[in-house]
Amino acid sequence: MTAKEYNTDVRLWADDAMRFALRCGGSRNDCEDAVQEALAALWNHRDEVPREKGKGYVLSAAYRSLMMTMRHGRVVQMHAATAMPETEEAPDERFDLREAIEHALQTLPEVQRAILQLRDVEGYSYQEIASTLSLSDQQVQVYLFRARVKMRKQLIQMGYDNQDR
Amino acid sequence: MTTKIDNTNYELWLLRYAEGDLGADERAAVEAWLAGHPEAAAELALYREAPRLERDQSVRYVATPLQPAAPRSLWPLLARWSAAAAVIAALMLPALRMGGLATLPPQEEAPQMIAEATLPAAAKEQAKTIATKKNPEKLKRLEKLEKLERLERLEKLERLEKPEAPLTKDSLSPVPSPTAPLPSTNLIALEEEAAPIHSQSLIAQEPDDWGDRLLALNSATHESLSHTTGGRLVSRLLPGNDQLTEHLVDPLREGMNNIRNKRK
Numbered sequence: 528m529t530a531k532e533y534n535t536d537v538r539l540w541a542d543d544a545m546r547f548a549l550r551c552g553g554s555r556n557d558c559e560d561a562v563q564e565a566l567a568a569l570w571n572h573r574d575e576v577p578r579e580k581g582k583g584y585v586l587s588a589a590y591r592s593l594m595m596t597m598r599h600g601r602v603v604q605m606h607a608a609t610a611m612p613e614t615e616e617a618p619d620e621r622f623d624l625r626e627a628i629e630h631a632l633q634t635l636p637e638v639q640r641a642i643l644q645l646r647d648v649e650g651y652s653y654q655e656i657a658s659t660l661s662l663s664d665q666q667v668q669v670y671l672f673r674a675r676v677k678m679r680k681q682l683i684q685m686g687y688d689n690q691d692r
Numbered sequence: 693m694t695t696k697i698d699n700t701n702y703e704l705w706l707l708r709y710a711e712g713d714l715g716a717d718e719r720a721a722v723e724a725w726l727a728g729h730p731e732a733a734a735e736l737a738l739y740r741e742a743p744r745l746e747r748d749q750s751v752r753y754v755a756t757p758l759q760p761a762a763p764r765s766l767w768p769l770l771a772r773w774s775a776a777a778a779v780i781a782a783l784m785l786p787a788l789r790m791g792g793l794a795t796l797p798p799q800e801e802a803p804q805m806i807a808e809a810t811l812p813a814a815a816k817e818q819a820k821t822i823a824t825k826k827n828p829e830k831l832k833r834l835e836k837l838e839k840l841e842r843l844e845r846l847e848k849l850e851r852l853e854k855p856e857a858p859l860t861k862d863s864l865s866p867v868p869s870p871t872a873p874l875p876s877t878n879l880i881a882l883e884e885e886a887a888p889i890h891s892q893s894l895i896a897q898e899p900d901d902w903g904d905r906l907l908a909l910n911s912a913t914h915e916s917l918s919h920t921t922g923g924r925l926v927s928r929l930l931p932g933n934d935q936l937t938e939h940l941v942d943p944l945r946e947g948m949n950n951i952r953n954k955r956k
Contacts, residue, residue, distance in 0.1 A: 530758040537755045545753030550745070559753070566755055628743055647745035665704055672707040675742035676735050682743070 528573040528581070537566060540582045543649060548589050550644035551637050557596045558589075565589035586649075587659040590641055597637065624687065631681035639674035642667055697725045706736045 528536075544565065548558035565588035569581055576584045632640055641660055645651040651659070656667045682688075697705040702725070708714050709722045726733045 534758055541753045541755040542751055546748055546751040549748075549751060562753055563755075570758070624743075628745070632745075643745055648747050668707050669703045672703040672735075672739055676738045679738040679742040 528576070528578050532578060533570060533573065533581075536578065536581050537569075540585075541566070543582070544585050544589055546648065547586050547641070547644050548593055550632070550648075551590060551593050551597075551641045552633070553593050553597050553600070557593060557600075561589045561592040561596065564592045583655060583659050586645070587661070590660060594637060627682055627685050627687055628678070630685065631678045634681050635674050635677060638662075639670050639677075642671050643674050643678075646671060697722055699729075702729070702732050703735075706732065706739065710736060710739055 541562070544562045545558060548561050549555065551558075553561070562585070565585040568588045569576060569585050572584070632643070635643075638660060642656055645656045645659060653664045653667045656662070657664050660667070662670075695701060705714075705718075705722055705725075709719060714722065726736065
């Protein structure tokens with residue numbers, strides 16, 4: 528992969544990579560760092576990664592990087608929670624549908640969010656998702672089923688049924 | 693699918709059922725199983741009702757493009773090579789003016805000189821062996837030189853061991869005749885003779901004057917003594933007595949000539 532090809536490809540799907548990272552969770556800064564790290568990794572391994580698999584490689588690298596960051600963040604939060612008194616969160620206000628979906632997504636495990644994003648937005652096949660997230664095809668399908676069911680349950684809990692959509 | 697639908701794998705079956713990936717027989721088997729499992733049927737309904745995610749167009753990520761590497765110019769490289777060539781030429785110019793590199797002394801002399809001057813005894817011995825293997829004449833000369841050095845050391849030792857009456861200023865008189873030769877023509881011996889005088893603190897009161905006295909001596913004798921050897925010698929022999937300098941010019945010159953001849 529030459530520098531020109533790299534620039535062309537990255538310009539095409541850098542937004543997708545960022546969208547995927549944001550969907551997986553984490554702050555915007557964390558996501559930007561993860562994507563940047565993934566792009567750098569792609570350039571460093573440009574001789575080993577076929578051009579047509581560049582996007583998958585970046586999504587996979589960004590996902591791994593983000594998971595590591597988030598796991599570290601969770602550990603920090605756990606320590607903070609043990610040190611700080613718990614505060615009662617205010618009950619959720621009424622969301623519009625888009626916000627409700629985002630909220631429901633946040634209740635899902637990262638891997639399920641990543642699968643939803645790759646399946647719905649990127650249109651990846653199960654094999655591609657499995658390859659990107661280092662899972663088996665069957666795991667991907669089971670996680671996808673559970674993710675959709677759980678998200679729908681969350682939306683119903685928030686007061687959205689089919690008539691609202 | 694090879695396995696039958698049950699409580700452990702129903703999610704996989706239901707997803708494929710919902711996606712339309714199953715054949716007619718498999719669909720019938722799923723529907724039959726769902727009839728007995730209303731919770732699973734409810735999950736299937738939830739799956740179908742779940743919203744599909746949409747592309748969020750507001751998200752933008754501007755990746756920093758890689759800059760193509762600038763073509764490398766040959767000029768800096770050429771400038772460096774030219775500078776290096778100029779330095780080498782400047783270094784070689786004197787040798788070329790003197791008639792070329794062929795006039796330089798033979799290469800085999802240099803290692804031996806270095807070995808004799810700076811190397812420790814073992815290395816010196818090894819260098820000598822290597823050098824003399826090629827040239828037996830050189831070996832004989834070296835042995836001769838070592839013999840002379842040993843003799844000089846022996847003389848030095850004898851002089852040190854010989855009991856001497858402490859010298860005083862008076863003991864220096866009478867002033868030696870200008871024509872009389874010095875007791876020894878060997879420079880080292882000459883210095884050693886002067887040493888007792890030094891030990892009596894009769895000399896070298898003003899070391900700064902040594903240089904001036906040496907210069908005076910050089911101009912009188914038209915000889916070029918080294919500052920260290922000549923200055924030390926004259927100042928030890930002739931402390932604070934300028935008239936004595938004149939008396940000893942000729943013997944000193946003669947002594948130095950003898951030393952040179954001996955070395956040759």
